[in-house]
Amino acid sequence: MIRTVPTTPIDGQKPGTSGLRKKVPVYQQPHYVENFVQSIFDTLEGFAGKTLIVGGDGRFYNREVVQKILKMAAAAGFGRIKVGQGGLMSTPAVSAVIRKYGAFGGIVLSASHNPGGPDGDFGIKYNIGNGGPAPEKITDAIFARTKTIGEYKIADVPDVDIDQLGEAKIGDTVVEVVDPVADYAELMQKLFDFDALRTLFKSGFTMRFDAMSAITGPYAKRIIEGLLGAAPGTVVNDTPLPDFGGHHPDPNPVNAHDLYELMMGPNAPDFGAASDGDGDRNLIIGRGIFVTPSDSLAILAAHADLAPGYAKGIAGIARSMPTSLAADQVAKAMGIKIYETPTGWKFFGNLLDAGLATICGEESAGTGSNHIREKDGVWAVLLWLTLLAKRRQPVIHIVREHWAKYGRNYYSRHDYEAVPTEAANGVMEAIRSQISSLPGQSFGKLKVHSADDFAYHDPVDGSDSKNQGLRILFEGGSRAVFRLSGTGTEGATLRVYLERYEPDTAHQDIETQAALVDVIAVARKISGIVEKTGMAEPTVVT
Incomplete structure (x- = not known):
């Protein structure tokens, strides 16, 4: 046999x-x-x-x-x-x-x-x-x-x-x-107050969840429409298809374009969300505002205690190195530890197992907690719904209040996809060769505070992970980070993460790319990315 x-x-x-x-x-x-x-x-x-x-x-x-x-x-x-x-x-x-x-x-x-x-x-x-x-x-x-x-x-x-x-x-x-849904739905009911969420929907609250013809369709349908009583049709593209209906199941404003346009339009529901191919990522959009994954992590960490599963507070926050420093501001205010890890959810596992962190997140739309050991798209949506049920404010008001309290981290990721491997490596080597000489140099308004090739020492098992991304940190909290992604299947994907910290509320409503223009220019100058890849612009901007 x-x-x-x-x-x-x-x-x-x-x-x-x-x-x-x-x-x-x-x-x-x-x-x-x-x-x-x-x-x-x-x-x-x-x-x-x-x-x-x-x-x-x-x-x-x-x-x-x-x-x-x-x-x-x-x-x-x-x-x-x-x-x-x-x-x-x-x-x-x-x-x-x-x-x-x-x-x-x-x-x-x-x-x-x-x-x-x-x-x-x-x-x-x-x-x-x-x-x-x-x-x-x-x-x-x-x-x-x-x-x-x-x-x-x-x-x-x-x-x-x-x-x-x-x-x-x-x-x-x-x-x-x-x-496949039953055990997961049972766990969610232990973490969240489903009665409060049902009351939210009974009050006339509306939302749109785009499952992108991927795996979370059955989960969102049963939980959001079934257990929480959202109106039929709240969950769209809810049948998992072998080709995802021709969609690219990456929950960002580019690939979830229909949802984005709806949420920015005159007939937008109160709340919009999406998840990806396997259900571990999330997209959060309020009426008239896209919430960056980095901001979402920070906001959820700041308000996690509104959910019964986290009523006693959180032990710490962990974020991947390229994720913006927004969560750091929350951790500092809460008096808890922030952990900066390499990209890859597996690095959060030890921290969660040791009870050092409770909420974790990555800029690539992944957020989760110690309830499991993966990021979790539907969980993130349910925690946002909990926040909305308790605060009874529009998403845009919650986000702006957060910026006013903690400062705004303007943040964007520029992806250069399917770059010939040799060219991508050339960009990284060009930056790496300058790392030791960059600190102290000024580029217009930006002065380099420090630069390094990020390495991580695991505080639980003592292991070390080197060469996890190149960081250029400017005075005042701005950053440019470069790394090669390991999630593509052809060529190389070069990711450039750009960030500017703005504590002044008078300057927190600038369009993101405009706010980052100086950081973008310096990142391109130092890396030579346009010349080395032959790509005048990134493939995707999120």
Whole structure:
């Protein structure tokens, strides 16, 4: 019943910050999925008879890979596999289910916010027993195994019916097809006052949630329209599609253009939100105002105690290094610690497990807390709804009051996508060669206070992560940060993060790009990005 299949190593199976992401045709190569999955199992120890959670965002090739994993996990000796109905389960839900049932770990099938479809992207990520992404020591071991693998084991059985709830068996392994929403919805009801949120909607409050034809559709539909009583049609694009309906499921004002235009128009509802391909990111828009992810993190941290799950306060805030310093201002005012980590949610796991941080966030639209070990799009929306229910003010008023109290961090990210790798590396090396000489130099109104190649020392396990991004910090709180992203599947994505701190309320209503014009000019001058990439403007500005 268990078949041993000879294989040979396949180049390039190195997991990034969010697992192994490649184009679908790459994954469709013979043995490609099997080699990587077997390498995961070969790296782990002590899982015999234990539980594995499996789910994905429903993108193209999801169902086929689910079947491979079920058969290989059974062959490897897992005792029980919980798989989401239809092979579906959001990334936050996988984390929640791992934690609720004490599972050994889980496999998430997603390329997050990347496009789907036959020519789109696919990804496989392993999550450990705390519900979070595998740390580097595990992903490095998985990669090492992919380079020496010689065989994989798979149960030679028919496909499991993953559309019907209930249990089936593959040999001695129980495969349980579960409702992918139920456990997650139960957790949300423990964290938030659903009665108060129902009262908010009964009062005539209106919203639009765009699920972007991705995984959060079923979650938002059941929670926002079902449990909270929002009007039918509040959740749009609510059916997960293999190609996300042709959308790019990245929740930003560019890719969620229809939602953005609605919220900026005369017939805008009170509140707008969206989530991404696998449900871990969020977009927050009020009537007439887009809330940057960095501001959203800071505002939610400042008001988390309005939700029952955080009524006792928060222990600390953690943000990724490129995320704006807005959360730092909140932490300082609250008298709690701020932690600055490399990009990648896995770096927050130790802080959360140790009780050092409660709220975490990244500028790339990811926000979350210690309830799970992933960022969580629907959770962020529910915490915003809690804030709106308690404050009874429009989003724009809440944001402006926040700026008046803490100062405004004008912030923008300029993405240069699909840059030839050599050119992208050239930009980074040009900046790196100047790092030691930049402090003290003046560029017009901006004077460099310090510059470095960001390195992180984990205060919990003592590990060190180097070369995590190049930082140029100016006097007065402005910054320019440069890093190469690990989430794309072709070429390189060069991300430039630009920030200006403005404490004066008289200057807090400038258009963002205009407010950042000096920082943008200096960043381009120091990096030579236009000349080295041949791109006069970034691909995407958020």
